[in-house]
Amino acid sequence: xxxxxxxxxxxxxxxxxxxxxxxxxxxxxxxxxxxxxxxxxxxxxxxxxxxxxxxxxxxxxxxxxxxxxxxxxxxxxxxxxxxxxxxxxxxxxxxxxxxxxxxxxxxxxxxxxxxxxxxxxxxxxxxxxxxxxxxxxxxxxxxxxxxxxxxxxxxxxxxxxxxxxxxxxxxxxxxxxxxxxxxxxxxxxxxxxxxxxxxxxxxxxxxxxxxxxxxxxxxxxxxxxxxxxxxxxxxxxxxxxxxxxxxxxxxxxxxxxxxxxxxxxxxxxxxxxxxxxxxxxxxxxxxxxxxxxxxxxxxxxxxxxxxxxxxxxxxxxxxxxxxxxxxxxxxxxxxxxxxxxxxxxxxxxxxxxxxxxxxxxxxxxxxxxxxxxxxxxxxxxxxxxxxxxxxxxxxxxxxxxxxxxxxxxxxxxxxxxxxxxxxxxxxxxxxxxxxxxxxxxxxxxxxxx
Amino acid sequence: xxxxxxxxxxxxxxxxxxxxxxxxxxxxxxxxxxxxxxxxxxxxxxxxxxxxxxxxxxxxxxxxxxxxxxxxxxxxxxxxxxxxxxxxxxxxxxxxxxxxxxxxxxxxxxxxxxxxxxxxxxxxxxxxxxxxxxxxxxxxxxxxxxxxxxxxxxxxxxxxxxxxxxxxxxxxxxxxxxxxxxxxxxxxxxxxxxxxxxxxxxxxxxxxxxxxxxxxxxxxxxxxxxxxxxxxxxxxxxxxxxxxxxxxxxxxxxxxxxxxxxxxxxxxxxxxxxxxxxxxxxxxxxxxxxxxxxxxxxxxxxxxxxxxxxxxxxxxxxxxxxxxxxxxxxxxxxxxxxxxxxxxxxxxxxxxxxxxxxxxxxxxxxxxxxxxxxxxxxxxxxxxxxxxxxxxxxxxxxxxxxxxxxxxxxxxxxxxxxxxxxxxxxxxxxxxxxxxxxxxxxxxxxxxxxxxxxxx
Numbered sequence: 001x002x003x004x005x006x007x008x009x010x011x012x013x014x015x016x017x018x019x020x021x022x023x024x025x026x027x028x029x030x031x032x033x034x035x036x037x038x039x040x041x042x043x044x045x046x047x048x049x050x051x052x053x054x055x056x057x058x059x060x061x062x063x064x065x066x067x068x069x070x071x072x073x074x075x076x077x078x079x080x081x082x083x084x085x086x087x088x089x090x091x092x093x094x095x096x097x098x099x100x101x102x103x104x105x106x107x108x109x110x111x112x113x114x115x116x117x118x119x120x121x122x123x124x125x126x127x128x129x130x131x132x133x134x135x136x137x138x139x140x141x142x143x144x145x146x147x148x149x150x151x152x153x154x155x156x157x158x159x160x161x162x163x164x165x166x167x168x169x170x171x172x173x174x175x176x177x178x179x180x181x182x183x184x185x186x187x188x189x190x191x192x193x194x195x196x197x198x199x200x201x202x203x204x205x206x207x208x209x210x211x212x213x214x215x216x217x218x219x220x221x222x223x224x225x226x227x228x229x230x231x232x233x234x235x236x237x238x239x240x241x242x243x244x245x246x247x248x249x250x251x252x253x254x255x256x257x258x259x260x261x262x263x264x265x266x267x268x269x270x271x272x273x274x275x276x277x278x279x280x281x282x283x284x285x286x287x288x289x290x291x292x293x294x295x296x297x298x299x300x301x302x303x304x305x306x307x308x309x310x311x312x313x314x315x316x317x318x319x320x321x322x323x324x325x326x327x328x329x330x331x332x333x334x335x336x337x338x339x340x341x342x343x344x345x346x347x348x349x350x351x352x353x354x355x356x357x358x359x360x361x362x363x364x365x366x367x368x369x370x371x372x373x374x375x376x377x378x379x380x381x382x383x384x385x386x387x388x389x390x391x392x393x394x395x396x397x398x399x400x401x402x403x404x405x406x407x408x409x410x411x412x413x414x415x416x417x418x419x420x421x422x423x424x425x426x427x428x429x430x431x432x433x434x435x436x437x438x439x440x441x442x443x444x445x446x447x448x449x
Numbered sequence: 450x451x452x453x454x455x456x457x458x459x460x461x462x463x464x465x466x467x468x469x470x471x472x473x474x475x476x477x478x479x480x481x482x483x484x485x486x487x488x489x490x491x492x493x494x495x496x497x498x499x500x501x502x503x504x505x506x507x508x509x510x511x512x513x514x515x516x517x518x519x520x521x522x523x524x525x526x527x528x529x530x531x532x533x534x535x536x537x538x539x540x541x542x543x544x545x546x547x548x549x550x551x552x553x554x555x556x557x558x559x560x561x562x563x564x565x566x567x568x569x570x571x572x573x574x575x576x577x578x579x580x581x582x583x584x585x586x587x588x589x590x591x592x593x594x595x596x597x598x599x600x601x602x603x604x605x606x607x608x609x610x611x612x613x614x615x616x617x618x619x620x621x622x623x624x625x626x627x628x629x630x631x632x633x634x635x636x637x638x639x640x641x642x643x644x645x646x647x648x649x650x651x652x653x654x655x656x657x658x659x660x661x662x663x664x665x666x667x668x669x670x671x672x673x674x675x676x677x678x679x680x681x682x683x684x685x686x687x688x689x690x691x692x693x694x695x696x697x698x699x700x701x702x703x704x705x706x707x708x709x710x711x712x713x714x715x716x717x718x719x720x721x722x723x724x725x726x727x728x729x730x731x732x733x734x735x736x737x738x739x740x741x742x743x744x745x746x747x748x749x750x751x752x753x754x755x756x757x758x759x760x761x762x763x764x765x766x767x768x769x770x771x772x773x774x775x776x777x778x779x780x781x782x783x784x785x786x787x788x789x790x791x792x793x794x795x796x797x798x799x800x801x802x803x804x805x806x807x808x809x810x811x812x813x814x815x816x817x818x819x820x821x822x823x824x825x826x827x828x829x830x831x832x833x834x835x836x837x838x839x840x841x842x843x844x845x846x847x848x849x850x851x852x853x854x855x856x857x858x859x860x861x862x863x864x865x866x867x868x869x870x871x872x873x874x875x876x877x878x879x880x881x882x883x884x885x886x887x888x889x890x891x892x893x894x895x896x897x898x899x900x901x902x903x904x905x
Contacts, residue, residue: 151693158688174632175659178666184692188670191633191655331531362797364676365596377680 017082018117018125020132020208021215025086033084034091035238040072041088042242045109052112053356053428055374055405065116094227094235095242097220107216111209118201130200133207140169140194148187152194155187168197177202260306262315268305272437274411274430275372275384276358277301283368288323293361293369295333297353299340304352304431309341354429355408373398373407390417473610474644474834480818480841483529483553489840490550492847492859494811495869500542502652502877503559506884508542513892521584523560523567525806526552535560536567555815558806561586562657583803588634588651588659588667591799591807592620595645596676600790602715602723607645607816609834612714615706617647618829620793622702624649625826627671631694636880638872639824641837643814647824648807652880654887661802668800670694673792682730684788686781699784703791708762711790718744718761730786731769733779740765810872813840822868825875838864 047068051061073088075081089110096106118126145152152169156162174193180186180202186193195203228236260268269281280298284290290298295316302312316337320329335344342349355371363370372381378399385395394417401410411427419440427433490496500519501508507518524537524545534552539545549557561583565573570581594601594609594617603612621639628634628651638650659667673695675683691699711717718724724744728737744761769782799805812821818839824832846863860866 154690154693154696157690158692160688174666175655175663178662182666182669184670184694187693188631189633190630362675364797365599365794367676375680377682380680 018114018121018129019082019085019089020129021086021089021212024090025083027083027087029087031234031238033087034235035242037084037088038091038095038242040084041092043072044068044113045092045106048109048112049105049356050428053354053359053408055359055407057405061112062116062119065113066120069113069117091239092242093216093219094223095239097216097223103213103216103220107209107213110212111205114208115201115205118204123197126200126204130204133204135203135207137170137172137203140171144171145169148189148194151187151189152196155185155194156196159185170195170197170200170203172203176206178206259308262307262311265307265315268434270388271441272434274427274433275388275414276370277430277434278388279372279384280368284319288319288321291367291369293363293367295336296340297358297361297369299337300350300352301430301434303340303350305434309338309343312337312341352429352431355411355427358430359407371407371411373402373410374405378402385414388414388418390414472835473604473608474817474819475608476816480839481813481815483555485840485844486555486813487550487553488844488847489813490553493843493863493865494549495860495872496546496549497542498869498872498877499809499811500539500545501881505652505654505657506881506888509885511885511888511892513888513895517566518562520566521564522562523806525558525560526554527556527558528552528554536570538566538568557809557812559809560806561803585657586803588656588664589799589805589807590624590649590651590668591642591646591796592617592649592793593642593646593796596794596796599726600711600715600717609645611833611835614832614834615710615714616791618832619702619706619791621647621649621824621826621829623698623793624671625829626701627694627698631670632667636876636883637826638810638876639826639829640810640821641819641824641832641834642808643812643819643821644817648810648821650807650810654884664803665801668795668797671793672795672797673788674794676794682785684785684792686785686788691784698792699787703787707787707791708759712758712762713756716758717790718758724761727765727786730789731779731782736768736779740768811868820865820868822865823872823876825871838868 044065048061048065051064056064073081073084075084092106092110096102118129121129171192172195174181174186174188174191177186177193177195177199180193180195180199181188185199186195188194231239269278273281277298280290280294283294284298299312299316302315307315313334316333317326317329320333324332338344340350358369359371359374361370363375372384376384381402382395382399385398390398394413398410398413398417401407401413408427411433412423415423415427415433415436419437421440423436425432425436427436503522504519507514507516520538520540522538523535524539526534526537526548528534534554537548539548560567562585563570564580564582564584567581573580594613595606597613597616598605601613601616603610609617625637625639628637628649634651634653634656636652638652640648640650642648673684673686675685686695690696716723718727724741728741731737731740740761743764765786766783769779799807808821810821810823813819814821818841819834819837820840820843822837843863843865847859850862860869
């Protein structure tokens, strides 16, 4: 990587504290530290995960990440700080390499962590990190800059930044900066994206992500072929325990309220379904139809709640047959329902959608799925909340959270308003909403003695 | 007098005669049958061309050819009575042609290229971890007229006519330009979906190798219209200026189509209900009320010479763009209305993932009997879905010219000939030429590399 317009000079800044985690450290690690460091890092990653699903903005995330890092990754011995970072990262690689879902979660959280730590570095150490990645991009020459100057300025203004003639730009294949492309934050010409110096974090993050993704697959291979067996007595139990404790339940198997039956379903929908599911449920009863996204979101939720396959088929058939006829239902729709229960196709038992997934979905024309707090207009949301009995004061609180993009907190407040009870854990999964609601309602029917 | 009566523009002249409109694409069950289809696949369907296309040069003799390539591509057939047969694969052009002729699928879908032969996926499943996974796929787009039902008043659902078809013309113009100029793609195939929309296949090597994340980023770049039934404002243009792509799209395509075509052909401001729908997009209620007031008032005399839609639109623009409205939200409002009524609406899920199936070009739509012919993006304004050849027309043309027997190129004698010639000259031949060059240069690079490593 070449930097044209600025001379590198190594100042008192020193080397960046941020590591690219290229290779595992050859250190002696005490077994307690092995576990403790990993738990501390998990707290950071878990905090990041919560921040993302609350829809925090980049500036808020930056603050959150630096707070989480300071709170959990300190060490009384300053020289240990870097080691703790390295060790905890590599331990968690072992923990999270073992299934596709674990890898995906870890990759996403570590990448986010890296992104915000990179942003906190000084420009000088940012450049050093770029050099360390050996990114093959050259800064735009002055001649080339002149030909696209106007467009670059237009893009800068379109995202509310002032265009600055001093900014260095890099011309890179658009594939390298998907997030900048997706949000139209770069100028694109003939397959190249023009990335400003203050956007290079996207470039570096893409690189970081792809390196880590490859590394995780390799780690997994090593784990299954040798480490698991070798460390059977020592590390394996720790590693296995670590991965279970923090991801939270995925609600793929209904546990607490083992089964629900069709005759109770309307009652349950109005008492214990979160707004997103209740809306889908009511639309289905009303229109006798839901589009694909809605069928998936509601269908998997019902599975998680404990609706058995036969009942699910009966339930969907009862509605859809009124619109499309029994024959078309059997032919076109029954398959996906069985598929969701792992009875068709590749026979995966699909897990119900989490809030994170629902919030980040993109409902189109005619769609009713998604998160009402995120995807409804203010007017429609107010009406929907009023209808389910949220009083006006609580309603204002909910709308306040929505405006600040705290969708899950808005949902939690709704829960509290309807149940007249507090929900300290917050809502992070529609099925979690359901089980919390059932707990409260059941305890009221049978007061504990 | 009710408001409605004031607002409705009286059309004393009948525009169309009564009865079913021949200029509309509607279901025509009579034009399609399994027997017809058999003849179509036997004599007209350009199977060899499709095979050539999807081989991307790997069916040649060059040492860099990957002979397993086409055999790892998924084809999916929909047989009569909606029987789906997925994960078909073919190792050569003959296998493919025979399977199609024998099974006579009502629909042929093309899926991704997998890591292994999809027909043998179960054999690999035991081996564990994700061996069977998509590795290559064209970047595809699917645009469906039924997604525009809130902005067209001529037809709805699966029907299309020449009054709403310009919405598809806009989509092709906007997307084709962005895919070429912004993303640098060259080998793009547009095809009529046979009924109510268009499909787009981006076939450059670079496009085929995109990851799902990269596909999503392109789809998001191109997406402005955000649907969702519970969200009333579907287009939000923020920031002090528009991104160059949006600015260019607005001035070069959208504005012209909106003002010169759709405004009048769809009568977008001709009734109170329609006016209200547009006024809802203006965030300032007092301005919306002022406009409504004007449109309801007795100012007919001043605008009587002009079309009422144009006159009202001019008034709206005048108020919103006058110097008084400095607030940014309002200045953008005219553009937001135009984007809402014209900007392409993509089916995002189709483009975001490698493993979505898409109907092959030159299939026949079972409901309309029309062939999914390619559309020339440079002349897409001339494309007329109501004159696309249908299965029964094509067979009639074959019968008419029985005399000359040239079994090889029977399509030459039918109205499908033009489409096949276009497919070859504008898409297939340039594509194969660049596949060959790409293959050559990567082979030479590899050769060079191994020479270098030997000399060490």
